[in-house]
Amino acid sequence: MTKRKNHLPNFKAKVALEAIREEMTMAELSKKYGVHPTQIGTWKRAVIENMSTAFTRRGSIPEQVSIADVDKLHSKIGQLVVERDFLADASHQLLGTRGKKW
Template sequence: MSKRRRKFTSEQKFQIVIEAIKGERQISEIAAQYQVHPNQISNWKKQFLEKGATVFNTKADDSKKILEETQEDLFKKIGQQQYEIEWLKKT
């Protein structure tokens, strides 16, 4: 039996990293609470300090781009259909 990988949202990662940065508790204690390996928390903390909060939001940016492209395509189709309807009304 293999374990399934757990996926953490950007908000969860951010919360864990903030707790680690505060330094009120040791990383091993935080890791035990969230059931994450201490090295993973250290990696997230390093990424956060290098790149800021946007490091965990890659999927949100990708989905936003996809939605914008889809919206543009739909507006083009609507415009074309309106043009065709007006042309058919004239004939």
């Protein structure tokens, strides 16, 4: 049994680009690069399907956050701050001068 090969993304892109060009058959590419023809076809499909993401601007489509989610998170933060302060005071009272103040 042979160990599974992990190919680098640059290698996958190179092989997929050659497959898209169709200058060689899948069998020839398979022999040239030592990769199964089915794998080359999978990489080729992945490149074609994800090609449009290369032309999108970063941050051009921000995720929409609802006001209800923001309010829910703010209330959770407030609750956690109160709990932290309470526990810090309680530990300070229990440990006296040995305890550390947050």
